[in-house]
Amino acid sequence: MLAGNPLLAIVLVTLVAVLAHAVTAATVPSDPLVTFYWHDEPxxxxxxxxxxxxxxxxGQCRGLEGRADGFTYMHAWPTFPDGRAAWKVAxxxxxxxxGEPALVMSEWDGRRGGAYRADPDDLSKPFVVKSIKFVQA
Structure with a gap:
């Protein structure tokens, strides 16, 4: 049936593509938050x-204390229902x-090895976060 009617095949392929996009597209959740854990106490x-x-x-800027010990964990919430990141943190x-953000990510987990997130410009030092903005993932 499809082999004899190429127009029907094109319509079906287009319909499947449109439906697949509609299923994967999701509304970005409101009220983003980020949680940090630090290398040293507290x-x-x-x-x-x-x-x-x-x-x-x-895009709203928020300040942090600029801890010199660096973070060992960060995660932006909420996520999409399927677990994909909805937000990243600049x-x-x-x-x-x-200026430009030094890092943009939705999560980092170095807690198991006790590793802080290194500064992208000097991997021997922890990255010191002084301010952040949320950006849609």
Whole structure:
């Protein structure tokens, strides 16, 4: 039936593609938050949340204390229902989210090995986060 009617085959393939996209597309959840745990005592957690819709929450700058010991764990929440990251966190070396972010990620887990997240410019030192912004993943 499909071999004899190429137009029907094209319509069916297009319909499957549209439905697959509709199933995987999801609304970004509101009220993002990030949790950090630190390398030295007090270990944490430190949690930062921005309340609001994705349009309101995205891009708002929040300051952190700039701990020199670095973080061993961070995770941005909430996720999509299927577990994919809905939010990433742009992390800055300076307060006020000045310049380009040094790191943009949704999670880091170095707790099992006690490893801090290294500074991307000097892997021998921990990355010191002074401010963050949420960005949609």
């Amino acid at each position: 270990y944490g957690p430190t949690t930062v949340q921005v309340l609001g819709t994705p349009d309101v929450a995205a 992390m800055y070396r300076d307060w006020g989210c000045a």
